[in-house]
Amino acid sequence: MGTRKRTGLIAGLMVLPLALAACGGGDTAGTEEGSTEGQTLKLWHYEGEDSAMGIAWAEAIKVFEEETGATVEFEQKAFEQIQQTAGMVLSSDEGPDIMEYNKGNATAGLLSSQGLLTDLTDVAAERGWTETLPGSLQTTAMYDERGVMGSGAWFGVPNYGEFVTVYYNKDMFAAQGIEVPTTLAEMETAMDTFLAAGITPLGMAGAEYPAGQLWYQLVLAEADRDFVTAYQTYTEPVDFAADPLLQGAETFDAWVKAGYMAADAASIKAEDMGVAFINGTSPMIVSGSWWYGRFVADATDFEWGIFNFPGNTLNAGSSGNLWVVPENSANKELAYDFIDITMRPEIQALLGNNGGLPVAADPADITDPKSQELITAFNEVLDNDGLAFYPDWPVPGFYDVLVAGFQSLINQSQSPAEVLQEIGTAYDDGVANIG
Known part of the structure; x- marks a missing residue:
């Protein structure tokens, strides 16, 4: 599993x-x-x-x-x-x-x-x-x-294959004197630097999958393989009122309160988030490798790259x-x-x-330098046995539940505990129906 x-x-x-x-x-x-x-x-x-x-x-x-x-x-x-x-x-x-x-x-x-x-x-x-x-x-x-x-x-x-990584605008990082973060604390420091310069640091799309995937990356910062196996395949009960799920939601909530993402992000779709990065207005987005080819073709007015979610051994991803x-x-x-x-x-x-x-x-046929960059980052995840699948996978209908939950967190209409209670109920009901 x-x-x-x-x-x-x-x-x-x-x-x-x-x-x-x-x-x-x-x-x-x-x-x-x-x-x-x-x-x-x-x-x-x-x-x-x-x-x-x-x-x-x-x-x-x-x-x-x-x-x-x-x-x-x-x-x-x-x-x-x-x-x-x-x-x-x-x-x-x-x-x-x-x-x-x-x-x-x-x-x-x-x-x-x-x-x-x-x-x-x-x-x-x-x-x-x-x-x-x-x-x-x-x-x-x-x-x-x-x-x-x-x-x-x-x-x-x-x-x-595919996985979730961090896309970043190298020109915007250089303009603020920011180095690529290697820990979650360094990523937060980088976002604080952008905020001080009047720049919203993290592109986000709360109306679709990116918000739930960011939460899952934050969960995985404190999770281990046993948690992933339990969450995805029901080998053990999963407690949505406890860490690492609670820690992930509380960190997401703290990032909202800090202003790391736009106030209207709850209504933004993934395409709008991607276009904002292509247009050079977002220093970072956390999203999937499926964007990479699009950015190679369209994000040509500035230098950009990727780095894996800092500090994580586990990352959202799969075949x-x-x-x-x-x-x-x-x-x-x-x-x-x-x-x-x-x-x-x-x-x-x-x-x-x-x-x-x-x-x-054939490895010899992969000659494009940008493609080699992506493959190198994916190899890093694979070498850590780090593919942790996706947060909406466990039960039918869970995708919509996650989208609604994290829209509520972005809007600040619910607390992390309230969002997790709703998500956890949907998860438990779904597992019970699967049997």
């Missing part, structure tokens, strides 16, 4: 098995030549066109159509749209043949337990995916009959989101072929050189 030791990304994740490598070149994976001519594969994902995944998957679509003769009917969906409607859509005949979906108990796990996703266990073995992905990244691919990750059948396939094949998919073999193509070295290298974290690339 996420406790196995991770090796470095480049060193440990990038060797292709012969079965998968044989899919490269011009051969059509898993289909007889010409047998798929004229067929259509309906594909949904929510990655931006300029993101590393968006760039790599656009090329995978092109390769797929050239090799199979089939057509991809692609629809880009919003993350929130898929998050909120997937169960209803996949229960109908209106869904896609293959879809990107969020990993974790509350999302892919829930759909798998409802019989809405195809069991990929045999396909994963036949196609070599079980050999390509090490155990630490397979955690989010497998779910038991309750929908709890880490064991059971394969219901999804990740082809990239990337999953390719899932709905049980009602009309073209499952085509879906498997497409997944194979996204795992090829040339597609993985394209992902890696555009700011993504590939899981099956």
Whole structure:
């Protein structure tokens, strides 16, 4: 359940098995030549066109159509749209043949337990995916009959990694004489320096996931692996009135009171937070590696970089989101072929050189200096066995509960204890329903 030791990304994740490598070149994976001519594969994902995944998957679509003769009917969906409607859509005949979906108990796990996703266990073995992905990244691919990750059948396939880090504006740091912090106390001192200069130090989006992820990073500052395992997989009861959960909420509240984030942050969405960083108005944001390729492309008017959350051994992160094949998919073999193509070295290298974290690339093909910076930071987390998954994963509906709770903290309409009581009740009810 996420406790196995991770090796470095480049060193440990990038060797292709012969079965998968044989899919490269011009051969059509898993289909007889010409047998798929004229067929259509309906594909949904929510990655931006300029993101590393968006760039790599656009090329995978092109390769797929050239090799199979089939057509991809692609629809880009919003993350929130898929998050909120997937169960209803996949229960109908209106869904896609293959879809990107969020990993974790509350999302892919829930759909798998409802019989809405195809069991990929045999396909994963036949196609070599079980050999390509090490155990630490397979955690989010497998779910038991309750929908709890880490064991059971394969219901999804990740082809990239991700984690939460700190993006910072190097020019703004230099202008204030601030060094990259290595402890939480140093980060708070840096934010105090920005405040004294009339600059809000931390970009924040309370209307979506970033606020909950910041809270979780603060929780993880005092947590250990046993806590993560209990929180994510219910091995022990979790006390929301005690540390490290209480300490995380109280620190978040103190940062709000100090003015480290904007007063209107409760209504800001993640896209607005990202654009503010791109525009050079936020010295720092705490968010995921999925922004990296976007910032490489768009944040070109100043120097920027990343540093891992100071002082933390554990960090929010995991494999990337999953390719899932709905049980009602009309073209499952085509879906498997497409997944194979996204795992090829040339597609993985394209992902890696555009700011993504590939899981099956040739290390020699990762030549972009910014991409190497990201991979180095991710390796640091992996070497610490530091992937701690995400705060909204444990139970269905928890994402919305977290968003509402931390909007209340940003608005100062509730105390940390009151927010945690609501979050804890939703968590306990969800665990009880899972059984």
